[in-house]
Every structure is written in C-alpha cells, then in structure tokens.
Amino acid sequence: MYMLLKQVESSLDQLKALRDEGKRMAIDALKEFGNPNTDPVARVDQFLEHIAIRPESMDPAGVVYKLEHILDVRNERFLDEVRLIAPKADDVQLHNLENLLEAALALNVIYKVIRHYYLLGKKTLSYYIILQLQMQLPLVIREAKAYAGALTAFFHGQPIGDGVGPLVAAKLMRGKEIKRIAKDIVAAETEIEGRKAYVVKAEGPGARVGKPGDAVKRIIEEHEGKIAAVIFVDAALKLEGEKLGEIADGVGVAMGGPGVEKFKVEGEATKYGVPVYAVIVKEDIGDAVSPMHKDLYVAADNAIERIKSIIRERTKEGDTIIVVGVGNTVGIGQ
Amino acid sequence: MTDRKISASLLYMLMIVSALLLSIVTLYGAYNAYTENRIDEANYLAMTGIIGISMAVLMLNQIRRAPKLTLKPYHVVTMESCQNCDFKNVRDFRKGDYVFQNVGKCPKCGGDLLIVSIYREEREKREEGIF
Numbered sequence: 080m081y082m083l084l085k086q087v088e089s090s091l092d093q094l095k096a097l098r099d100e101g102k103r104m105a106i107d108a109l110k111e112f113g114n115p116n117t118d119p120v121a122r123v124d125q126f127l128e129h130i131a132i133r134p135e136s137m138d139p140a141g142v143v144y145k146l147e148h149i150l151d152v153r154n155e156r157f158l159d160e161v162r163l164i165a166p167k168a169d170d171v172q173l174h175n176l177e178n179l180l181e182a183a184l185a186l187n188v189i190y191k192v193i194r195h196y197y198l199l200g201k202k203t204l205s206y207y208i209i210l211q212l213q214m215q216l217p218l219v220i221r222e223a224k225a226y227a228g229a230l231t232a233f234f235h236g237q238p239i240g241d242g243v244g245p246l247v248a249a250k251l252m253r254g255k256e257i258k259r260i261a262k263d264i265v266a267a268e269t270e271i272e273g274r275k276a277y278v279v280k281a282e283g284p285g286a287r288v289g290k291p292g293d294a295v296k297r298i299i300e301e302h303e304g305k306i307a308a309v310i311f312v313d314a315a316l317k318l319e320g321e322k323l324g325e326i327a328d329g330v331g332v333a334m335g336g337p338g339v340e341k342f343k344v345e346g347e348a349t350k351y352g353v354p355v356y357a358v359i360v361k362e363d364i365g366d367a368v369s370p371m372h373k374d375l376y377v378a379a380d381n382a383i384e385r386i387k388s389i390i391r392e393r394t395k396e397g398d399t400i401i402v403v404g405v406g407n408t409v410g411i412g413q
Numbered sequence: 414m415t416d417r418k419i420s421a422s423l424l425y426m427l428m429i430v431s432a433l434l435l436s437i438v439t440l441y442g443a444y445n446a447y448t449e450n451r452i453d454e455a456n457y458l459a460m461t462g463i464i465g466i467s468m469a470v471l472m473l474n475q476i477r478r479a480p481k482l483t484l485k486p487y488h489v490v491t492m493e494s495c496q497n498c499d500f501k502n503v504r505d506f507r508k509g510d511y512v513f514q515n516v517g518k519c520p521k522c523g524g525d526l527l528i529v530s531i532y533r534e535e536r537e538k539r540e541e542g543i544f
Contacts, residue, residue: 081425082475228487235508237489238531249513284511370487370533410531412513 083209087197090216091190097227098190101183102127104230108179109165112172119164126160126180127187147339157181171236174285175409179233182226182368189223221364228369233286238410240366244312246379247386248280248404249413257413260297263289265413272387273396274307279403286409292340296347298401304351307398309344310358310389312382313405317361324378325361326385333357334405354393358385371410429469436465487533497524506531 102123109119131153134145161168161176168176193212200208232239238246252267259282260266266279277298281289299306313333317325332348332355334341348355360378386402394400440462446455489506493516500521510516514528 081421082472085422086475231486235489235506236511237506238512246512253513284514370489371531373530373532373534376530376532410511412511 080204080206080209083206083213084197084201087193087200087209087212087216090220091193091197093220094186094190094193094223097223098183098186100227101186101230104234105176105180105183108176108234109161112165112168112176122160122164123180123183126157127184129157129184143339143342146337150337150339171285174287175233175236178286178407178409179230182229182233185226186223189219189226193219225364225368228365232368232370233409236284236286236410238371239368239407240362240371240375241314241368241406242371242408242411243314243360243362243375243379243382244404244406245280245283245408245411246371246376246404247312247382248278248402249283249408249411250379250383251276251386251402251404252278252280252413261290261293263287264291264294266294266298267413271400271402272390274390274394275397275399276390277399277401279401280413281404281406281408283408283411283413286407288336288405288407290340291334291403291405292343295344295401295403299347299351299353302399304353305399306351306353307394307400308354308356308390309348309401309403310356310386311403311405312358312360312386314362314367315359316367317363321361323362323366323372324374324381326358326378326381327361328356328358328385328389331355331357333359356389356393358382358389429472432465433469436462436469439465488535489531489533491528492530492532493526494529495519495522495524495526498522500526502526 105123106119109123131149134142134149136142157177157180158173161173161180165173165176193216196208196212199205200212229239231237251271252265252269255267255269255278257265257267260279263282264279265282266277269276269278279291279294279298281287281291295309299309311333313335315327315333317323332341332344334344344355347353360375360382362372362375366372366375390400439458443455443458443462446452446458490503491506491510493502493504494500496519498519498521500519510528510531512528512531516526516528518524519526
C-alpha cells in the first residue's frame with residue numbers, strides 16, 4: 080500500500096508540474112499577445128476552474144440541441160473571457176489563446192481528479208482505490224503529456240496533427256473562391272475527377288473547428304438532397320502497432336467531439352439517403368495535439384488519392400459531392 | 414505535513430535497510446551452517462536470505478522517484494515553396510507563419526512563394542516508463 084501510494088504521489092507531482100506549466104504558458108501568452116491592462120493571473124485561475132454542465136437526458140428527446148446550446152454558450156463565454164483578458168489580440172490570436180486556455184484547463188482537471196482519488200484512497204485507506212489509480216496512471220500521464228504538447232502549438236499558432244483533415248481540404252480548395260457558409264466554416268466549389276465538389280473546412284489559420292454539420296446540412300438542403308456522396312477526412316486515434324499517417328477508409332461520419340455535428344449530418348444524410356464515406360488518417364493522441372509531424376503531410380497527399388479513388392468508384396461524372404476536412408485548423412489557412 | 418512525509422519515508426527506508434541487513438546476516442548464518450555440515454539448516458537459511466534480499470531490492474526499486482518530467486520544446490520548421498519553379502526553402506518557424514500563407518516573391522523566378530508545410534523536425538524522444 081505504501082509503495083502504491085508513493086508511486087501515485089510521484090505521478091501526481093508530474094501532473095502538477097504539467098498543470099503549472101500550462102498555467103504559466105497561458106499567462107505568458109495572454110501578456111504577450113493581448114497586452115492586458117491588468118494582471119491576468121487571477122482571471123486565468125478563475126478560467127481554469129470553469130465548468131460546463133451537460134443537459135439532463137432522462138427524457139432524451141432534443142438533448143442534442145440542448146447540448147449544442149450549452150456548448151455554444153460555453154464557447155462564446157470562453158471567447159469573451161479571452162477578449163476581456165487580452166483586448167488587443169486579433170481574431171486569429173483570440174482563437175489560439177482560447178484553445179491554449181482550454182488545454183491548460185484540461186491539464187488542471189486531470190490533475191485535480193487524480194489528486195481527488197489519491198487523497199480519497201489515502202483517507203479511507205482503500206487499497207482498491209489506490210490500486211485502480213496506479214493501474215490507470217500511465218495512460219493518464221500519456222494524455223496529460225499530449226495536452227502539454229498542445230500548449231506550445233497553440234501558443235505559437237502551429238498546425239497540429241488533428242489538422243490533417245483541414246489540410247486535405249485546404250489543398251483541394253486552393254485557388255478557388257472561398258465563402259463562409261456556417262459558423263467558422265468556409266467552403267469552395269471545385270472539380271474533382273469530373274465531379275462538382277464542395278470542399279468544406281474550418282476557417283483558418285486561427286484555432287477553430289467550426290460547425291461542419293451545419294455546413295453539410297446547408298449544402299445538402301440547397302441541392303434538395305441531390306448529393307452523390309459526402310466524404311469526411313479526419314484524424315483518428317491509431318492502435319498501438321499501427322503506423323503514424325496510415326490511411327483507412329470506410330462508411331459513416333468521421334467526426335470526433337461531443338457528437339452534435341455528427342448527429343446533424345447523420346440525420347440529414349438519412350433523410351435524403353445520401354451515402355456517407357470516411358477517410359481517416361491514423362495518429363496517436365500525442366501526435367494529434369502536438370505540432371504536426373512531417374509524415375502527416377505525406378499522409379494528407381495519400382488521403383487525397385484515397386478520396387479521388389472513392390469518388391471514381393462510388394460516383395458518376397457530373398455528380399455533386401461534398402468533401403469535409405474535419406479537425407482543428409490552427410496554423411492552416413485556405 | 415512535509416515533515417510527516419519525510420519521517421514516514423525515512424521509517425520505510427529504515428525498515429527496508431533493516432530487512433536487507435537481516436537477510437545478509439541470514440546468508441552468513443547459512444554459510445556457517447554449511448561449513449559445519451548442517452546442510453538442511455544451511456539450505457533453509459540461504460533460501461530465507463535470498464528471498465529477503467530480493468524483496469528488499471524490489472521494494473527499494475519501486476519507491477524510487479519517477480524521473481522529472483520536462484517539456485522539451487519541439488523544433489518546428491517552415492517550408493516555403495515557389496508556385497512557378499522548384500525553389501524550396503526550409504527555415505525555423507516564425508510566429509505568424511501558417512500553411513498556404515503567401516510570403517513574398519521567389520528569389521529565383523519572381524513567382525509567388527507560399528508556405529506549404531509547417532512541421533516538427535523530428536519526433537520528440539519519448540521518456541521511458543512513468544515509475
């Protein structure tokens with residue numbers, strides 16, 4: 080028991096160091112980019128304790144839109160908070176700072192949850208609480224290190240591994256007229272393999288994911304459901320033993336996050352019977368949130384080839400299709 | 414709080430060191446018993462001594478502090494490429510760089526110079542083990 084406690088204590092020290100580093104970096108960034116009139120420390124401390132309460136799901140009808148509303152309010156609140164702390168930050172910096180603070184918040188939550196169970200186990204002298212904690216700690220530390228990697232990326236505005244979807248979309252829409260079609264989402268009309276293609280991504284280079292579900296829904300409705308295929312490109316967590324940047328394809332909506340956007344696309348695709356395909360680029364959590372690895376640029380080109388092959392095999396010339404690059408577009412323009 | 418922590422660790426270390434010393438004494442006893450031809454007793458003491466030493470070493474190994482976690486900054490580079498010719502330039506990332514940013518004219522042909530990739534140069538060396 081003593082040995083287990085020592086091990087957990089030692090890991091807790093590491094998590095605390097990461098949490099403190101996140102906080103320090105957030106404060107430095109706010110001072111550097113925002114030139115705030117007041118010291119941001121107290122505001123950052125308050126921000127790191129922010130909570131979002133999920134809607135009640137005893138009666139699940141409509142719960143997705145309730146969740147969307149809560150998330151919208153949360154995002155607006157975060158942006159307002161950053162605007163207040165860093166009034167001179169421009170739009171790109173604003174979104175980068177918001178994401179940086181979110182990563183710092185995640186590190187704070189991880190540290191506090193682990194500390195809670197450590198103290199609970201110590202207080203109750205429960206061998207099983209401590210044992211469970213000790214068994215899970217290597218994975219928790221791994222995740223915390225990944226978030227720590229994200230701090231530097233958001234601090235400098237560098238592309239992260241999760242941005243491989245927007246990178247693919249940006250390559251496909253390069254040189255075309257770009258329009259904003261939903262919140263933080265841009266689209267361009269282009270031609271791929273003789274098909275009319277709408278390419279959709281979050282608006283870069285600020286750290287945004289936007290609402291791709293709304294964008295896809297809008298395009299499908301504008302075409303009264305006459306869409307031959309919707310293809311999603313996203314980064315997906317690889318299993319141990321799989322190679323970074325490996326491409327896989329299949330069917331379904333490849334989209335992470337809380338599920339609101341995925342729900343909208345699935346509803347719309349089902350309503351009009353639009354086939355939905357997915358192309359995923361495999362990477363681990365560390366690669367997904369830290370500055371983009373060189374291999375992922377090669378993977379982006381491979382993903383484009385896979386998309387073209389799906390288009391050739393599953394649609395006819397003259398059809399209209401949608402390609403969506405899902406992910407955080409930090410450091411990636413269009 | 415810290416004093417209590419230190420004294421608890423010290424007590425635990427003392428217990429392990431005592432167990433280690435006792436095990437060594439037991440092994441010495443085993444040696445004596447062997448030289449006096451008390452084979453059964455020697456075997457018994459040797460086994461006890463070896464188990465004691467192994468357990469003490471294992472416990473010492475398990476309570477050692479985890480290596481300090483350090484955040485090494487990634488070396489991130491920006492690759493610029495000309496849209497007209499094969500000119501390419503790789504340089505250190507500068508704040509404000511982003512992929513598909515137009516960064517001026519190509520020094521070779523005067524075409525548009527774009528940032529085509531921003532990536533970390535090599536994989537961060539993973540730290541082995543947490544404990």
